[in-house]
Amino acid sequence: MPLAVSLGDPAGIGPEIIAKCWDHRAAFGITPFVAVGDPRSIAAVWDGPIATIDDPREADSAFDIGLPLIAISGLEAAIPGRPSLAGAHLALDALELAVGLARSGTASAVVTGPVSKEQLYAIGFTHPGQTEFVAERCGVSASNVAMMLAGPSLRTVLVTTHISLAQVPAALSAALIEARGRAALRGLQKNFGIAEPRLAVAALNPHAGEGGAIGREEIEMIEPAIAALRAEGWHVTGPHSADAMFHASARAHYDAALCMYHDQGLIPLKTLHFEEGVNITLGLPIVRTAPDHGTAFDIAGQDRADPRAMAAALKVAASAVAFRCPA
Secondary structure, three states: OOEEEEOOOOOOOHHHHHHHHHHOHHHHOOOOEEEEEOHHHHHOOOOOOEEEOOOHHHHHHHOOOOEEEEEOOOOOOOEOOEOOHHHHHHHHHHHHHHHHHHHHOOOOEEEEOOOOHHHHHHOOOOOOOHHHHHHHHOOOOHHHOEEEEEOOOOEEEEOOOOOOHHHHHHHOOHHHHHHHHHHHHHHHHHHHOOOOOEEEEEOOOHHHHHHHOOOOHHHHHHHHHHHHHHHOOOEEEEEEOHHHOOOHHHHOOOOEEEEOOHHHHHHHHHHHHOOOOEEEEEOOOOOEEEEOOOOOHHHOOOOOOOOHHHHHHHHHHHHHHHHHOOO
16 A cells, blocks of 8 residues: 655645655655645646546556646645645645545555644644644544654654743653653554664753752653653663763664653754654554655745655655554
8 A cells, every 4th residue: 555645735845845756766765655635736846747546546556657646626726935824724635635544544654744833723723733633533642642753863752842941841740751751662663663672761951950959850750750661661761861862872772762842852853864854653553754844935846845854754654564564
C-alpha cells in the first residue's frame, strides 16, 4: 500500500516539495505514495506529470507515470505565497482524507505537509496542531501521544510542545513525564525496531537544578518519573543537564532524548539536521510523519524549496511501516 501525503497549505511549499520528491524518487529511494490535495496548487509550481487516481491502490502502477494524486478542489485556486481561508479549508480537507485513508488501511501511513496554524485557527480549527488532530481522529488522547523529532544522529521527544516558556513548569508533572517517556520507549520499539531502547531524560533547570538550589522540578517530578519507568524495566537515565546532552559522545549512549519543552528538543535537532529533520507522532495506531519545517510562504512558488526533509519524512514513514508489519 502507498503512503498518503497531504499537500498542506496550498499556498505554501508543500506542493513543491512533494512534487520534487516524486521527481527525485530514485535518488531519494522513495517508495510509492499518493498525494492528497488540489491539483491546481501543484500545477502552479511544477510542470511535471500528474496521475489523478480515485483509489490509493492505483498508486503503485501510476507511480512511474506521474505523481499519483487524489484530487480535492476548492472554490478558488491558491496563489503561491498568499495564504487564504480557502487554502486553509483545502489543507484541512486534505489532512482529513489522508488520515482517513491510513486509518482504513487503504494507505500504509500518513505524511502531512506543512500547514499554517494561523489560517487554520481562522476557520475554526481548535487543535494545537496537526499532531493533536490526527490523535483525535485515531481515538487517542493527546496525553497518550508524543512528538518525536528525528534525524540521522539524534531523536528528541517533547514533554510539552507549543506553549510559552513561562507555562512549562506548571504544565509539567511526574505523570506527564512518565507518559511521554513510555510513549517514546514504545515508539522506539515499534517504529525503529530497537528491542531494548535507551532513553536519556533532560533536566528542566540549568545543571539539573543543582540539588534543588536553582529549581526543584528535577527532585519533585523528573526523578520520580524516571524511577517509575525504571521499575517497569526500561533503560532510562537522567535527569541530565541539557547543556551536556547533545554532543557526539553523549548521543552515543541513548536512542532518544526526552526533553521538557519545545526549544530544548528542537534547537539541537535543527542544528544537527535542519534539512532532514522529521516529526513522527508516537502512540498512534497508524504511522504519521511530517517534515520538521513550516509553510515558508516567503519562498513559495520560487522553485527554492528544499525537499530533503519531506523525502526524509517519506522514508521514515515507510521504514516505520516495515518495522510494524514485517514481511
